[in-house]
Amino acid sequence: MILAMEGPAITVDRDLDPRAEFAAVYEVHYQTVYRAVRGVALDPDLAEDITQDAFLKAYRARGRYRPRGRLEGWLCTIAVREALSRVRWLNVQRRLVELAGRQQRDAPPAVLPDLVEEALAALSPRTRAAVVLHYHHGYRYREIATMLRVPEGTVASRLSDGLRRMRRHLELHGGKLTAGSPSSQGWTRRR
Secondary structure, eight states: OEEOOSSSOEETTTTOOTTTOHHHHHHHHHHHHHHHHHHHHOOHHHHHHHHHHHHHHHHHTGGGOOTTSOHHHHHHHHHHHHHHHHHHHHHHHHHHHHHTTOOOOOOOOOOHHHHHHHHHHTSOHHHHHHHIIIIITOOOHHHHHHHHTSOHHHHHHHHHHHHHHHHHHHHHTTOOOBTTBOOSSSOOOOO
16 A cells, blocks of 8 residues: 655555654554454444544554554554453443443344444453454454464454354344354455
8 A cells, every 4th residue: 555645655564654654654544443443342432532542552652663563563452452441441330330220221123234243242352352353354363362462372262252152142133144254344354
C-alpha cells in the first residue's frame, strides 16, 4: 500500500517510522486498528474510544518501537491489550450494577450479523480477541500468541473453544457458522 501525501510517496511499513511520522502512521493504520478493537469490544463507540487511547499509548511509546515485525502488529498489540483491559473493567462494572438490582433493556430480535456479534459477546474477552485477530484480521497463531503474551497452544485452544461456543450459540438462535469460521459481514478468514 502506498500513502498519498504531499511530497514523495511512502511505502507503508517500510518507510513509515512512528518515531518521526506518527500522524501518517495514524492515518494509514487507524481503520485496521479500529476493526481489531471493534471485534473485541463489540461496541462501535467504545471501540472508537479505545482506539484513540491505544494510539495515544503508541504515540507515548513511539521511542521504544523497534521495527522487528509489522508496524500494524505493534499497533494492534497495544490496542487489543487496551481493549481487553477495558472490556474486563466494564464487565466488573456491569456485574456490580446487576448486583445492585438494575436490569438492562431487552434487545430487539437479532438477525444473523447481530447473532454473530451476540455469539462473540458470549465468549470471554481473551477468547474473543483470539477469534477476531485470527478470522477477521488474518493473524497467524504465532502472531496472536505474541500479541496476547500466551503460548501458541493457548491460542489454538481459545480458537477451538471460541468457535465451538459460537457455533452452539448460533444454532440455538437460528444461525449457523459455515466451514468452521465466522462468516458474517467481513468475517472471512484472510491469509
